[in-house]
Amino acid sequence: MRLQLSTWPEVENYLKTSRGIIMPIGSTEQHGPNGLIGTDALCAEEIAWGVGAATGALVGPTIGVGMAVHHMEFPGTVTLRPSTLVLVIRDYVTALADHGFERFLFVNGHGGNIATVRAAFNEIYAELRAERGAEAPNLRCRVISWWESESVHALSRELFGVAEGSHATPSEVSVVQYTHPNHIKEAPLDPPIAPSGPFYDARDYRRRFPDGRIGSNPGLARPEHGKRLYDAAVASLAEKYQKFVHEE
Amino acid sequence: MRLQLSTWPEVENYLKTSRGIIMPIGSTEQHGPNGLIGTDALCAEEIAWGVGAATGALVGPTIGVGMAVHHMEFPGTVTLRPSTLVLVIRDYVTALADHGFERFLFVNGHGGNIATVRAAFNEIYAELRAERGAEAPNLRCRVISWWESESVHALSRELFGVAEGSHATPSEVSVVQYTHPNHIKEAPLDPPIAPSGPFYDARDYRRRFPDGRIGSNPGLARPEHGKRLYDAAVASLAEKYQKFVHEE
Amino acid sequence: MRLQLSTWPEVENYLKTSRGIIMPIGSTEQHGPNGLIGTDALCAEEIAWGVGAATGALVGPTIGVGMAVHHMEFPGTVTLRPSTLVLVIRDYVTALADHGFERFLFVNGHGGNIATVRAAFNEIYAELRAERGAEAPNLRCRVISWWESESVHALSRELFGVAEGSHATPSEVSVVQYTHPNHIKEAPLDPPIAPSGPFYDARDYRRRFPDGRIGSNPGLARPEHGKRLYDAAVASLAEKYQKFVHEE
Amino acid sequence: MRLQLSTWPEVENYLKTSRGIIMPIGSTEQHGPNGLIGTDALCAEEIAWGVGAATGALVGPTIGVGMAVHHMEFPGTVTLRPSTLVLVIRDYVTALADHGFERFLFVNGHGGNIATVRAAFNEIYAELRAERGAEAPNLRCRVISWWESESVHALSRELFGVAEGSHATPSEVSVVQYTHPNHIKEAPLDPPIAPSGPFYDARDYRRRFPDGRIGSNPGLARPEHGKRLYDAAVASLAEKYQKFVHEE
Amino acid sequence: MRLQLSTWPEVENYLKTSRGIIMPIGSTEQHGPNGLIGTDALCAEEIAWGVGAATGALVGPTIGVGMAVHHMEFPGTVTLRPSTLVLVIRDYVTALADHGFERFLFVNGHGGNIATVRAAFNEIYAELRAERGAEAPNLRCRVISWWESESVHALSRELFGVAEGSHATPSEVSVVQYTHPNHIKEAPLDPPIAPSGPFYDARDYRRRFPDGRIGSNPGLARPEHGKRLYDAAVASLAEKYQKFVHEE
Amino acid sequence: MRLQLSTWPEVENYLKTSRGIIMPIGSTEQHGPNGLIGTDALCAEEIAWGVGAATGALVGPTIGVGMAVHHMEFPGTVTLRPSTLVLVIRDYVTALADHGFERFLFVNGHGGNIATVRAAFNEIYAELRAERGAEAPNLRCRVISWWESESVHALSRELFGVAEGSHATPSEVSVVQYTHPNHIKEAPLDPPIAPSGPFYDARDYRRRFPDGRIGSNPGLARPEHGKRLYDAAVASLAEKYQKFVHEE
Numbered sequence A, B, C, D, E, F: 001m002r003l004q005l006s007t008w009p010e011v012e013n014y015l016k017t018s019r020g021i022i023m024p025i026g027s028t029e030q031h032g033p034n035g036l037i038g039t040d041a042l043c044a045e046e047i048a049w050g051v052g053a054a055t056g057a058l059v060g061p062t063i064g065v066g067m068a069v070h071h072m073e074f075p076g077t078v079t080l081r082p083s084t085l086v087l088v089i090r091d092y093v094t095a096l097a098d099h100g101f102e103r104f105l106f107v108n109g110h111g112g113n114i115a116t117v118r119a120a121f122n123e124i125y126a127e128l129r130a131e132r133g134a135e136a137p138n139l140r141c142r143v144i145s146w147w148e149s150e151s152v153h154a155l156s157r158e159l160f161g162v163a164e165g166s167h168a169t170p171s172e173v174s175v176v177q178y179t180h181p182n183h184i185k186e187a188p189l190d191p192p193i194a195p196s197g198p199f200y201d202a203r204d205y206r207r208r209f210p211d212g213r214i215g216s217n218p219g220l221a222r223p224e225h226g227k228r229l230y231d232a233a234v235a236s237l238a239e240k241y242q243k244f245v246h247e248e
């Protein structure tokens, strides 16, 4: 059940049976020569919708632009400053909490978001405590990236081995090839497996990873691999969501 | 051409021929008993994509949650505070300006966004002037709501007359019925035409407009009307975009 | 009754009979070769005082510096960033609401303020809702520019026709000539009627409108015209204020 | 020369001969039973105008609402939060610095402003250093309260002795009686000299000083005393301004 | 009793007998050729700990980096912007107020902090009033610099006379020599007594005071002088703290 | 070499040979019945000083209050909101970068800080890019918690096994017993090993972990264990620092 495709009386009814909601959050950033700029947003959104379908959970509006400061040397990347992203998450969560939602599972598509999302959760807790004291709602916010499960990890390893890398991975590119089959791109990848390593700001990133990939060979991506990864991610997250909303 | 469905080398190429970009902005807010909560976001996004297709313009990521403070008494509404929305627009525009984009046409789906969007444009101009002085890029930002054209107005009048109203209108509901035919909702509307008038905060809004509609009868919405409105809006905006990017 | 010319016991008494207040807001920005930099602030302030005299309403402190980012290429212009103006309005309104004021009519002298003022109203509603929930005061904030009435429009048209333009207009210059007769300036205006059109940032504004005027011939301004415009504006706003404070 | 009563070409000319400007800053807050709420704003403004007349200096727009958090238990007080006032001063100064102004003398009418004004100066220096580095303009900002001079102190002592007190003083009330003779108020003052002492927040202030005065007997105020104080303040500040703008 | 060296049950017990706390605040900034960069932080901290020992008061965590914008042309200086320092103090005080602390005595080691600290106190009062209204805790915040007492002043005069100056003073250097005897530095001081005068931003400061000192000869500093100053400061502040926490 | 115990000419000299600096960051929060509230700050500070001694690196001022929102139900906890901590780190780093420092190793003592610290690094990169574009300094910021090394992990496991837990651990309590032997506390711990699990806001934390510990038995802490852990942490971090400052 997608919030944007529901009416307000439908949401009112939903709240009679559940206080949980799934919040997709991704990023709009370069994903190498053949990965879509929307890869992280599309993965998070599609998988969150899948979890919603599997569990009956409501799925809120996607945060499609995240914290991608380090990708800014590549045209097309859009980023929120961490301080802005904190406010966006604060506004989404407190608006929904105002209606009675209490458990927020953020389904994340971008590793670079995690720190800021966690900072945001504590910003929310602190602000509500300041404003409402003992009357503050008992919110529970959690973030899980779609690839954070044994089954997805195992599948990535099986399908791509060391070519998985850590940015513009064949796994995420595959998922988007599966969900957006009309937008599969071809591009030369040289070297096939990109260099790896740590990085600092955007210029440093581009110097180390000139085509944007880190440690990956997304030329191995296939829509059929994407389907398997998608299904595994949805299954794993559906189970985690159920636990999360029923946890004492 | 959608930014999220492009690769960074494709955006790099695009920038060789154009400095313009279309930015959809909507809202996630109640739209009466039968209107989708995502109505404004979906209208803006779909119409912006249509304009992109018609003109070859790049279409950036949708801002799907806008300024909907006054709808907060209806479950499911999500809102950014105006101050947050200003920062979001600031971050989107300055990130894209960093890549060389200079002309930003915001295709808007929600009247309540306009004031804040305009404030944001001036915040951006002021901040860039402070930070870069004479080296600040020559940005031009404009916002046009999809219904702001003679042709769309005429069509709304023809199709719905006085039942158009100003919130949860049969026009916008029709557009979404056309773009999202699997999500057409039925709901009793009593009275058929909702009351009209000014309003202040969210509680005041709900008191005056108990089911969320203002002056409208969205029961008249039909997908086929939506198609006509959509086509008229795309045609009008495509023309305005062309003028905008070529204006001296 | 002007707040700054009252004592606190007088305000305490006023609050026993009324919860309404008039808030003048203008701008301190270039107004062409012969218009005073304070034109918008002085018009708003003088007309607000007139409305106060006509209705017995309390008139709060003038916000004399507004949102004038686009005039910054002309010496003497002072501007608040939109984000600052939002906070200023937030602080004025919440301070007065703390004393019991509930209805705020902003009498505006500058078109460039309107978007930010409206954003501020929603920022206030959102913040009070977050902080006080159901205990938030029932504030009603409205902004009306002094020229927004049939009678003032008709008079401008009659007096100046197409030479009215949209910035540094003969109407506003006339009002200030009437209220500040010792500060009437003479300056050559070439061409007599300035160019018109849209604009973006401050540099763009100056390039298009080299002496600061838009579409106007303020050489036609006369104090006696100013008196008629002033009287019409005061009468119209006094009526609107009465409706506003008595509206259910 | 008042900025708001000048045209932009006049300011352009002024800048050819001087980089200095006088900035009045006051407060809109309770001033006891017979003191006007605008006392601090009116004193600062009128005295600043006097200094402008005496020296030929340009006088900027008055900041009429200052930091009056501690007076908020008295109806009619308006206050900016310190954080807002910092931004207001930042915006005023950086806008004027953009035109070439370099020396800013704030003529202050309210002791409660001083800390925040000084914080603001350093905020400005820090921000300009961050944004412009070695290219930052060489701004010099100073704040002097109108009563900060030997001559004014001596006069207050002579006229009012121990009844001067520290808030709602006969000196400041006298100045406003002189500048605004039509707004002289009568009110019983019991006890004639108000209690003295430190205070913390607004509730604490009201508990200690129930009618708003601190240590003063403003019943001694007279317009003719006000004239002497006004003249002494203007003379002293005019001299300080001349030194300030010519200081190496 | 130092907060950081206590356990939470010990603090819980402390709160049964007292609502007062001492908060050391200093700065990390150049202190001339032979003064430690931490001089202000170390003085504040050590003296605060001494007051804690003398009175049994709890001493909170030291704010070791303060408002030192004007020292930024000297390597090693670290500064918070005033706006950041306001938030830091807001967070410290409101966190402790949440536990029940009500009286906060800031023991200050840096003149440049005072304005911002006072602004912060009013920011806190304003914010708590906005958030909690009549339920806001009755906080009392005060700042006293360690040298603000007759006894300390007399001692400085006796020991150093006109060579005391106002920055990098022999008094503060002596205190640190006493508390940190292993870190006494030698450096040529030329001229022995540094120049004096006002200053504006960091570049202006360095131009006027090339080695960082203002009006002082810290070559006169001795640990044994430091001991006397330390003892006098602790005794004076201990007495003031006792009055402060028992004041009605 | 500690920044606060150095003079500015010493820092100027240091910068001729190194652009690196170590920044201790901890927290001031409950650490169970026998752990000091300053545990995380003291560990970070002492270990950072050890690394400075081992490598000759400069050690900046300790950030002693971190992100401890979730511990706020225990008296004595002090916390910065994440948004404040971001600004504090921004101010520290940009001040030091202004002097020429380029590589910042944050030695961390509190897991709850990590997300916000990482958000801060990106906030800094984004802000410098916005303000300085291609002229932005090439900063590299990294955070490592003192326990993040094979040797420290192995030692904790060897010494405490499953009783290590994750908050108020015997390892961190041991380190402070070693560095602050006069402040070793005794307290009953019931049950000896505290419960484990996830948590959300402060109330939720206290409900789950009534005495503040998570999964640990800090009754096993001993100063001699602390010495071994301290030595291992210093050795590991010294090596990492050397690599970090020499990394290309």
Ligand code: NI
Pocket: A031, A039, A040, A109, A110, A167, A168, A169, A172
């Ligand atoms: Ni990705």
Ligand code: NI
Pocket: B031, B039, B040, B109, B110, B167, B168, B169, B172
């Ligand atoms: Ni709509």
Ligand code: NI
Pocket: C031, C039, C040, C109, C110, C167, C168, C169, C172
């Ligand atoms: Ni105007």
Ligand code: NI
Pocket: D031, D039, D040, D109, D110, D167, D168, D169, D172
């Ligand atoms: Ni006063």
Ligand code: NI
Pocket: E031, E039, E040, E109, E110, E167, E168, E169, E172
């Ligand atoms: Ni000092």
Ligand code: NI
Pocket: F031, F039, F040, F109, F110, F167, F168, F169, F172
């Ligand atoms: Ni710890």
